[in-house]
């Protein structure tokens with residue numbers, strides 16, 4: 001049976017690129033296939049590998065029989081549906097894209113993306129600051145340097161001028177890459193800069209709310225010059241999926257490092273006595289914003305656990 005990769009899906013019709021020929025088929029799901037995705041928001045996501053069959057090559061239509069085992073998946077908690085939602089599967093690098101302004105730089109959002117990436121086996125994370133043609137304020141640069149000190153690669157680029165992009169191409173070569181970021185940071189513009197034929201629609205920033213208008217409606221992926229890139233739809237709120245409140249502390253690198261000095265090994269650094277993390281915030285050795293970002297996410301996950 002032929003195998004291929006999911007590129008795109010809408011209304012339960014999935015675009016599958018066949019491995020051997022590169023031919024593209026529009027496929028529906030047949031049968032019970034995806035037993036481990038029961039309860040999930042979507043059974044398949046870009047980057048998933050499937051086995052499928054078709055009547056004839058000419059029809060470019062077929063049926064998906066099975067989803068092959070995933071190496072990893074980038075998930076979010078879909079608050080409305082109260083379910084995990086798979087954004088993309090089988091990734092090598094998650095690229096968290098941000099901008100210095102318009103939409104504003106939001107480290108707490110980046111932290112959440114990094115947590116989900118940390119949960120994924122065999123996947124790295126990096127941070128991309130787009131729109132650097134408008135300048136990088138000192139406070140933004142300081143936070144970028146904090147991420148670099150934690151071991152996350154950071155690149156400063158501009159989709160508008162193309163600056164910094166060729167360095168990224170070297171990192172992404174022969175990798176499966178996910179672009180994720182708030183709406184309006186310029187994911188589609190970056191894809192246009194990399195691969196003009198992808199002709200992603202770029203939306204004008206909604207001036208009224210200073211938030212991006214939602215243009216990308218479903219993650220889609222394409223392969224270009226050895227880079228396999230998936231563009232996730234812009235999100236406003238992101239809650240990582242797959243981590244308990246009690247374990248979240250292990251996925252903030254700086255907090256995880258300090259944890260072993262806490263009086264209690266089960267310390268979640270909220271209100272326990274002898275907490276080395278809180279002491280580090282007070283003495284200034286741990287960035288207070290990182291700590292409050294952790295506390296905020298801890299509380300969000302705790303709320304969901306009560307549902």
Ligand SMILES: Nc1nc2c(ncn2[C@@H]2O[C@H](COP(=O)(O)OP(=O)(O)OP(=O)(O)O)[C@@H](O)[C@H]2O)c(=O)[nH]1
Pocket residue numbers: 130131132133134157158159160161181182183184185186187188189190201202203204205212213214215216232233234235
């Ligand atoms: N100054 C500047 N503006 C940019 C740059 N990249 C994108 N923009 C602008 O930012 C706005 C949003 O860009 P998009 O590419 O649509 O953003 P997106 O992240 O794909 O948005 P969603 O589809 O909502 O997820 C557009 O008005 C772009 O022209 C850049 O490098 N510099």
Ligand SMILES: [Zn+2]
Pocket residue numbers: 259262263267268269270272274275276277278
């Ligand atoms: Zn503690």
